[in-house]
Amino acid sequence: MKRALVCGGGGFIGAQLVKTLKREGYFVRAADLKRPEFAESAADEFLIGDLRDRDFAAWTAEGEFDELYQLAAEMGGAGYLFTGDHDVAVMSSTQINFNILNACAAGRIGSVFYSSSACVYPIHNQLNPNAPDCREDTAYPAAPDSEYGWEKLFSERLYQTYHRNLGVNIHIARYHNVFGPEGTWTGGREKAPAAICRKVAEARDGDSIEIWGDGRQTRTFLYVDDCLAATTSLARSTYAGPVNVGSEELVSIADLVDLVADIAGKRIEKRFVTGPTGVRGRRSDNRIAEEKLGWRPTIPLRVGLERTFAWIEEQVRASLKPHG
Numbered sequence: 375m376k377r378a379l380v381c382g383g384g385g386f387i388g389a390q391l392v393k394t395l396k397r398e399g400y401f402v403r404a405a406d407l408k409r410p411e412f413a414e415s416a417a418d419e420f421l422i423g424d425l426r427d428r429d430f431a432a433w434t435a436e437g438e439f440d441e442l443y444q445l446a447a448e449m450g451g452a453g454y455l456f457t458g459d460h461d462v463a464v465m466s467s468t469q470i471n472f473n474i475l476n477a478c479a480a481g482r483i484g485s486v487f488y489s490s491s492a493c494v495y496p497i498h499n500q501l502n503p504n505a506p507d508c509r510e511d512t513a514y515p516a517a518p519d520s521e522y523g524w525e526k527l528f529s530e531r532l533y534q535t536y537h538r539n540l541g542v543n544i545h546i547a548r549y550h551n552v553f554g555p556e557g558t559w560t561g562g563r564e565k566a567p568a569a570i571c572r573k574v575a576e577a578r579d580g581d582s583i584e585i586w587g588d589g590r591q592t593r594t595f596l597y598v599d600d601c602l603a604a605t606t607s608l609a610r611s612t613y614a615g616p617v618n619v620g621s622e623e624l625v626s627i628a629d630l631v632d633l634v635a636d637i638a639g640k641r642i643e644k645r646f647v648t649g650p651t652g653v654r655g656r657r658s659d660n661r662i663a664e665e666k667l668g669w670r671p672t673i674p675l676r677v678g679l680e681r682t683f684a685w686i687e688e689q690v691r692a693s694l695k696p697h698g
């Protein structure tokens with residue numbers, strides 16, 4: 375039986391990756407600070423602890439694993455990552471990557487996958503909301519717009535160093551805005567699609583909701599199932615360079631609100647307010663993913679949003695129920 379280790383297996387993508395690997399017949403060990411919030415973990419073993427702690431990380435990676443997925447990181451949406459208030463915590467994720475790589479170099483790990491981010495790309499390539507340039511080789515000269523992006527870029531280099539000097543078999547995905555059911559939807563760490571779904575679910579027909587910025591900033595959003603397919607495919611490939619994993623369906627935040635309102639069947643007014651927004655435009659460029667993995671997204675934005683909205687609406691309804 376193949377064996378996989380999922381670090382960050384209590385998080386949004388990690389918990390669903392565990393399910394995917396279990397469906398494929400893997401033995402799965404997961405490690406995280408916490409268990410998944412919205413469903414029981416499907417993992418065979420779930421270790422709770424801090425992967426910044428060297429001993430815990432070494433204990434986690436003990437044994438033989440065909441695939442190790444490193445998804446653990448201090449994470450959040452614009453309201454968490456782009457205010458600058460959590461940068462010490464954000465930077466501390468580097469310790470997780472050092473610990474995991476040392477465990478990989480010392481142990482019996484077939485392949486290690488690292489979840490980097492589109493936030494590594496330089497600000498100057500993302501000024502035009504309609505024509506952002508996020509080809510993998512444009513990450514240098516480096517100028518990410520947040521410490522989160524710098525942490526991811528530095529950690530990518532760590533993985534590449536361990537690959538070059540110690541022969542660790544690495545794979546690096548640069549995820550672009552992954553969303554779906556069972557993701558954080560409230561509390562300050564939620565990302566734009568979840569926050570918009572929640573605001574629309576809470577609103578009555580004709581209400582207005584607050585949107586950070588002027589709404590003209592653009593992004594692409596990848597449904598979680600597509601992300602999981604790319605993740606396992608990359609981990610099993612022979613390609614060691616960074617690969618964008620995102621959608622190419624560019625949408626402005628204002629249009630995203632209208633799309634969710636349409637799905638909800640509500641008329642929603644938008645109130646644009648000052649807030650952390652990140653770069654003006656960002657779109658995945660999937661040419662390398664297509665060429666090296668034969669991967670491309672299969673789930674249109676609207677379909678992903680319909681599923682996500684339905685789940686978030688249910689969470690909102692449940693949270694409003696009086697507790698007995």
Ligand SMILES: NC(=O)c1ccc[n+]([C@@H]2O[C@H](COP(=O)([O-])OP(=O)(O)OC[C@H]3O[C@@H](n4cnc5c(N)ncnc54)[C@H](O)[C@@H]3O)[C@@H](O)[C@H]2O)c1
Pocket residue numbers: 381382383384385386387388405406407408423424425426444445446447448449450470489490491492548549550551552553565
């Ligand atoms: N979701 C996205 O849109 C997106 C985009 C780009 C990159 N990523 C990266 O993908 C990975 C997974 O993202 P996600 O959306 O599932 O985030 P998430 O916050 O839901 O999952 C991350 C998990 O890591 C765990 N963690 C954090 N610090 C830890 C520590 N010190 N020890 C043990 N566990 C720790 C958290 O408890 C959490 O469960 C992260 O590395 C994130 O930076 C995600």
